[in-house]
């Protein structure tokens with residue numbers, strides 16, 4: 054367990070300088086060699102050519118049509134992916150194509166602006182919102198080759214006075230020039246939240262539960278929308294865009310567009326999920342693994358970069374309301390694998406005590422049994 058202590062106040066300047074250096078160095082190719090802190094140990098460096106992971110492709114419109122054959126096909130396929138490695142693709146998902154392409158291209162407006170601009174949206178240490186890059190936090194090695202802009206999200210109709218918290222956040226931090234930018238990601242987050250509830254209906258049915266079982270649990274979600282910007286890299290074989298991790302959240306919907314880079318560890322071998330612009334990548338997170346008493350899997354995954362072009366992905370991390378008790382339905386049976394817990398406790402644990410990996414839930418269970426000092 055490393056890189057988890059909060060930087061002391063007098064390190065704030067150092068952090069700001071590093072933050073500035075990252076952008077000038079990385080984005081403008083001023084350095085020939087990749088700085089040592091970005092070079093991963095040999096056993097974790099990306100391997101050149103990894104096999105392709107065959108993941109089920111689910112036609113969501115078919116499921117929503119109610120056609121008995123299409124419904125049974127969709128539930129069969131989603132169960133296959135969710136139980137094997139936790140990954141599947143959804144197509145005919147109903148998210149407006151123009152919105153998706155605008156969300157993809159609008160990222161440049163923020164990430165290609167000067168560092169001093171981006172720093173206006175800088176988040177608090179280990180908060181899940183705002184601008185962050187590799188030099189954030191305390192890690193001094195194995196730094197991710199990426200910048201991120203993250204938003205907290207709750208469905209508009211569930212927020213106080215129906216505020217649009219994604220749009221309001223970015224305008225408050227970056228000014229009125231980001232109004233259109235904010236609207237794009239507000240709409241995008243709402244669309245992903247609605248899509249995730251449809252996927253939750255499908256996942257509930259695939260386990261023989263009431264169709265609305267998971268959907269009701271996530272109706273008033275408190276989620277995270279994250280823009281990942283991976284600059285191209287002179288030495289893509291020694292860095293990682295995002296290190297190996299399991300998402301501690303419940304469900305991730307990832308738009309990876311047309312630049313490959315997402316890899317999943319299956320049978321102890323890294324596999325790639327190639328881009329499919331017509332489909333969104335969906336993966337089970339640790340919280341949904343616990344909510345299904347371990348029936349659904351959450352797998353270790355990572356992102357590699359390349360020397361030709363930057364890679365941009367948009368991840369919507371669905372999470373329940375922070376105080377909702379994560380407890381599998383009795384109907385699933387089997388011996389309980391994890392204790393009841395709330396997402397806020399698991400989120401505190403991964404933020405303050407543990408870097409997410411394939412043992413997060415087991416380590417979290419131990420931490421809870423030892424009193425869970427938050």
Ligand SMILES: C=C1C[C@]23C[C@H]1CC[C@H]2[C@]1(C)CCC[C@@](C)(C(=O)O)[C@H]1[C@@H]3C(=O)O
Pocket residue numbers: 179180181197277295296297298299300301302370400403404409
């Ligand atoms: C709740 C979360 C923690 C992270 C963002 C979301 C879901 C994925 C987690 C993360 C992306 C996994 C890799 C490491 C991490 C630190 C990161 O690269 O950002 C994780 C996020 C986080 O802890 O902020």
Ligand SMILES: O=C(O)CCC(=O)C(=O)O
Pocket residue numbers: 279281295300307309314315316354355356366368
């Ligand atoms: O960008 C990618 O391909 C994966 C990103 C990811 O796994 C994450 O942000 O949790």
Ligand SMILES: [Fe+2]
Pocket residue numbers: 298299300305354
């Ligand atoms: Fe992830």
